[in-house]
Amino acid sequence: MRLEVKNAHYSLLITQYPILESMKLTLKIWRQKSASAKGKIETYQVDGIEPDMSFLEMLDVLNEGFVEKNEEPVVFDHDCREGICGTCSLQINGEPHGPDSLITTCQLHMRKFNDGDTIVIEPFRATAFPVIKDLMVDRSSFDRIQQAGGYISVNTSGNTQDANNIPISKEDSDLSFNAATCIGCGACVAACKNASAMLFTAAKVSQFALLPQGKLEATRRVLAMVEQMDKEGFGNCTNTGACEIECPKGISLENIARMNREFMSASTEG
Numbered sequence: 001m002r003l004e005v006k007n008a009h010y011s012l013l014i015t016q017y018p019i020l021e022s023m024k025l026t027l028k029i030w031r032q033k034s035a036s037a038k039g040k041i042e043t044y045q046v047d048g049i050e051p052d053m054s055f056l057e058m059l060d061v062l063n064e065g066f067v068e069k070n071e072e073p074v075v076f077d078h079d080c081r082e083g084i085c086g087t088c089s090l091q092i093n094g095e096p097h098g099p100d101s102l103i104t105t106c107q108l109h110m111r112k113f114n115d116g117d118t119i120v121i122e123p124f125r126a127t128a129f130p131v132i133k134d135l136m137v138d139r140s141s142f143d144r145i146q147q148a149g150g151y152i153s154v155n156t157s158g159n160t161q162d163a164n165n166i167p168i169s170k171e172d173s174d175l176s177f178n179a180a181t182c183i184g185c186g187a188c189v190a191a192c193k194n195a196s197a198m199l200f201t202a203a204k205v206s207q208f209a210l211l212p213q214g215k216l217e218a219t220r221r222v223l224a225m226v227e228q229m230d231k232e233g234f235g236n237c238t239n240t241g242a243c244e245i246e247c248p249k250g251i252s253l254e255n256i257a258r259m260n261r262e263f264m265s266a267s268t269e270g
């Protein structure tokens with residue numbers, strides 16, 4: 001609502017925003033006691049949720065209620081709560097990181113939901129991401145792909161070349177930077193019908209493939225990372241594009257095309 005206040009000396013335009021009421025929600029949450037236990041969806045009610053709370057703060061409110069009743073809180077992963085660390089991996093109403101785009105679960109606000117809504121919350125589903133407990137999954141398969149080749153070797157013996165002396169085109173540095181913004185959250189895997197890790201692996205290959213510093217180990221890197229990706233049990237890419245849509249960092253499918261080119265030329269060289 002806009003209100004205009006005028007007199008001879010001034011004119012003031014006041015915009016009034018509606019006061020958002022707190023919400024009551026029904027949560028259907030995957031509960032699983034351990035990696036080997038059989039899990040199931042349990043239903044809970046949560047009250048007093050402010051629209052400006054984050055999704056994780058809403059779960060905190062739920063868990064405070066469990067602690068007060070001496071019951072087991074829901075286990076979920078989180079660390080930075082700023083969209084940086086990539087740990088907050090939740091499937092919300094069937095979508096990795098929920099209904100908003102280009103954000104992680106910790107950046108999702110409850111104003112995206114309505115009072116009385118039912119929200120289904122599950123862990124990311126993939127064979128290569130086994131459930132540890134409740135909503136927490138083991139994503140160490142991503143770490144092993146990184147360890148297989150997601151690094152460069154730099155001479156640190158005292159005569160290291162200043163990075164500013166190595167000319168890199170603006171286009172390549174931007175593309176490399178964009179690929180490097182992948183936070184390893186796993187939403188691309190959770191979104192993919194084949195649970196493929198191609199977008200993640202392609203981002204990690206691309207960030208080096210585009211820079212001169214990454215050229216030395218390029219052949220070995222792409223072969224080793226793709227081999228590890230396959231070993232971990234991720235599915236194949238069938239060019240559906242769901243990964244790109246659900247990626248909170250907007251990692252482009254172009255990275256997959258680049259990795260495929262790198263892989264083809266490395267296989268020929270090998």
Ligand code: SF4
Binds near residue numbers: 181182183248249
């Ligand atoms: S590519 Fe996107 S969705 Fe996949 S791990 Fe990286 S940031 Fe997450």
Ligand code: FES
Binds near residue numbers: 077081082083088
């Ligand atoms: S908690 Fe770090 S990205 Fe969400």
